Amino acid sequence: MNQPPPHGWYQQPPPPPGWPQPPKKNRAPLVVGIIAGVLVLGAAATFGFLYLGANADGGSPKRGGTMPGVCADVPEAALAKARTTNGNPAMSRVRKLADHTQTSCAWDQTKGEDGSGLRNTDAYVVVGDAAAEYERRVSQSKQNNQGTISNRPLEGLGDEATAVLVDGKSAFLQIDVIVRKGDTVVEVEHTGWDAGLFGNKRPDITEFEAAARGVAEALLAQS
Structure with missing residues (x-):
């Protein structure tokens, strides 16, 4: 025996035979929207990863210690122009040989101060036998096999002074500025690349040369 429904309970009577059924909900737009959202988030994450990687600060914390010889007297302004204000005393030294004295100086980027990309500056000051030393260093620079060589x-x-440019197939760029003044020869080797939107790009050659020349002039002034 059928029991009546509880008081207040309402039962929807089934539709009569042949009555049209309500359409089922189409979930395709929802699925498409979810997929589109995932793709957008993935693209944004990839963009951010590539951008942050290309523009990362590659500098080192400021080092302590004193640079040797003429290296210590290079003005901060010249080093800032080269974007290598972080002196490296461990890689800098003065060597006294039989017929000449050579001072080696090394600088790189200071973290938080010299920007993104890459810059390194290495310099050599040789006193004695300048004419032969100048020719030797110019010739040696021209033998670099890391890219296309040009000099002027x-x-x-x-x-007398010569600039030797090494233009690599990648973003890497190197310029050697070699100068003779009296009995002193100065060579400044400036290398690096700039940060692009998604990767490295070649620096502006004019600015690169000006930075190397500025360090060379500062070293000559101290010699």
């Missing part, structure tokens, strides 16, 4: 004389710098 520099006016208004010492008694």
